[in-house]
Amino acid sequence: MDPILSADEAPRAADPLGDWRRTHTCSKLTAADIGAEVCIMGWVQFRRDHGGLIFVDLRDREGLTQVVFSPDHAPAAHARAHVVRSEYVLAIRGTVRPRPEGMANPNMVTGEIEVVVNDWKLLNTAKTPPFTIEDRIDAGEALRLKYRYLDLRRPKLAQNFILRSKAAQSVRRYLDSLGFLEVETPMLTKSTPEGARDFLVPSRVNQGEFFALPQSPQLFKQLLMVAGMERYYQIVKCFRDEDLRADRQPEFTQIDIEMSFVDEEQVMGMAETMIRTLFSECLNKELPTPFPRMTYDDAMRDYGLDKPDVRFDLKLTDVSDIVRGCELRVFAKAELVKGLRVPGGETMTRKEIDELTEFVKIYGAQGLAWIKIRENEWQSPIAKFFSDAERSALAERLELKVGDIVFFQAGASDMVNNALGYLRVQLGERLGLIDESVFAPLWVTDFPLLEYSPEDKRWVAKHHPFTSPKDGHLEVLKSDPGAALARAYDLVLNGSEIGGGSIRNHTLDKQSAMFEALGIDAQEAEEKFSFLLNALQYGAPPHGGIAFGLDRLIMLMAGAKSIRDVIAFPKTQKATCLMTEAPSAVASKQLRELGIKLRESAAKESQ
């Protein structure tokens, strides 16, 4: 056995691990282990030094165990233990024993027992951490991101990564059992015109030219289908240089899947079972069979959004036709007028309504009209503008009852749907209509193939330009581009889009027609996508697939508020890493090798 330093000689020098081996993790000791000689290793969570007895809660990835240094039991070991501080790394050899009568701690998994120390090693000391490592956090996120390796020691965060690992394994097991091949695709690839901004990587050997990091492996997985792989998957990083949100990071992970010889029913069925298996294996939650479905048009009509949160019941109602002739001009001339009836909402205060009005303004609304339905009157700033006929039509259409409040939004249809759709979600949260223990999956289908971009003044792909139109919709595409439907589907969970996919164009003529509709001429298509167009001419099988946002999925499963809580080393909202301080300036030699010169406004001091 290794010699152990005595208390008076260099008490803070670390001991070598030597031949000590861990026998148990800190969560695994129970009353069944009483009497056992064990060796546990971990970090000091709390120290309670009574001068006599010293208690230490030792933490490892799995949990906490109380360790007791006793002057009666092992005087030498006890004498050295006064130097122990928070986050010191200890190896403990001791005996599991029951806590004295009445001293059990019901709040701890291992609260029945404690380990009385026979001998111990100080494996390392630690500076006082800048914040306390416990779930009851009191430090700001910026500080925690700088010391991410300390934040990750918190049990709650550690649990998220245990869940994430189990989830990835569950998905791999499932897909492997169905004959999917895990194939890696390039990280250094070609910049594509459509979609998000690319992260670019300069090439030293090809100066003046750039790789792009993949926004997704979309084209590669299609080419793997042409290559006859038949079933592909990958749990893979994707990169998009767009602004961040609580649920968006510039690099994120997809479960990427593609299959040959299938239609949308087979892809959705496979994906649905994968998600159901995942929830069953990792959370012990049974999701409905089958998942409910809704068309895009129905989602927009009833919920205003293409990702309805169906955990609660409020719905939007179109009343445009009823108010077309009313005296309230903003209603009468609006492209779309919708109402949102809130049962029992009549008790809402002026202040609450004002807050909701501010809320909808975020989405471009000018204001928020409302009517409180009382026994003998409609209390409302706008009720006077409606005729008796209009009132009774509204009451009937909206199924108004005494005690309700109904909110209206009028104007451009995109704005009305967006503002009322998010107002609905806001009300669901504020009024406690959401059961947080429920997971409500929903397929949204029959998406439009294209949407009009006012900014670019042209039609752009809603899903992506490789999505196949529904049967017969290739013709619709030419006559009425906005009406053409896609063989695309999204999976929505609790109001978040967690996955989406489509059946692809596997023939050259269909893909060419799609490019044409998008205003990509033959020459540009050739430049950007010749490899795909070539491949489609060599016997591409019918194929389709789906991709899930793993981070967002784990975030929902873990009940985390931010995607950062399920990514080991995330970026801040300005896409920087507070721990490594990336991105950073580089030496001018590096830039010279790449043939890159910075514009003066962008140049920063290099190291």
Place this chain on the structure above:
RNA sequence: GCGGGAGUAGUUCAGUUGGUUAGAACGCUGGCCUGUCACGUCAGAGGUCGCGGGUUCAAGUCCCGUCUCUCGCGCCA
């Protein structure tokens, strides 16, 4: 690019109408303490009030600019 919130001790925060030496809790250091479990107790140390200007006899506090973190809008096929 735009809007909201935040920035004061190691941490989380308080700080009145601009007015004495900027406070509290936790943490930290030292003493005491043999059944604690966010131990207790006594004592102590600890401040570029994000940064830069300005107004003023006097600025944590008022004004202008700027940076960072965060939530959202736009953006994200």
